[in-house]
Amino acid sequence: MASPDVTLSVRCRDGAVLEDRAWTTVSVDLLRSASPWRTFRWHKGQKHYAGTYWSATTQSHVPYESRLELARLLFADFDPSVHGIVAQPFLLKFAVEGKIRKHVPDYFLSTQRGPVVVDVKPHHRLAQGETAATFAWTRQAVEARGWRYEVWSEPPAELLENIRFLAGFRRGWLFAPGLLDELRRSDLDGAPLEAASQCVPGPPAPCVRAAIHHLLWTHELHADLAELLRPSTVLRRSA
DSSP: OOGGGOEEEEEOTTSOEEEEEEGGGSOHHHHHTOBOSSOOOOOTTOSSOOEEEEETTTTEEEEESSHHHHHHHHHHHHOTTEEEEEESOOEEEEEETTEEEEEOOSEEEEETTEEEEEEEOOGGGTTSHHHHHHHHHHHHHHHHTTOEEEEEOOOOHHHHHHHHHHHTTOOGGGSOHHHHHHHHHSOOTTOBHHHHTTSSSSSOHHHHHHHHHHHHHTTSEEOOTTSOOOTTOBOEEOO
């Protein structure tokens, strides 16, 4: 399947819908500013856990339709190479064996290494025939443009818990600038988290600890997030 055989429809922020455009002619800037293709709905008894997540990257709410999609949002928001996130960015149409196939990817990420189209699916469903075929067609179309395509499943549990925890400290305006600056000047490289919380005289230790968590979120400090954060976790400065 050559990429010119693929068409795309996108919903603009002003409500206008651009339908069946040639996939190779649609600009990155248009996709960066797209609105979700589908309307996100919430109702009693629905099978999927849906909601909106306030992203520090976009400074706006981004919708999701499952807990796994929310997890991918957290990872994208935590990734310093990501500078744009769009949920359900477009409708892709494929001509396959004389039939029209349709697919709406879950996310479009603008990154320092170029666009990334993301589909989120539990690992146990990846081998299902229709799912595998759809993802294969999508990958071929996306990679034909020189973009990256990612099928994302369950991440390591400890890493997810740490990023979910640090996301609670992502709103930088909640922290006193003076406290953050004092921590930036402090020699925290190699210090355990609990000891680092005592390094700034004056503010209560919980406030200092929260500010350290914010610097971990912004990658000004680093720690081994493959292990659950604890008082003995060793902090490292960015290189």
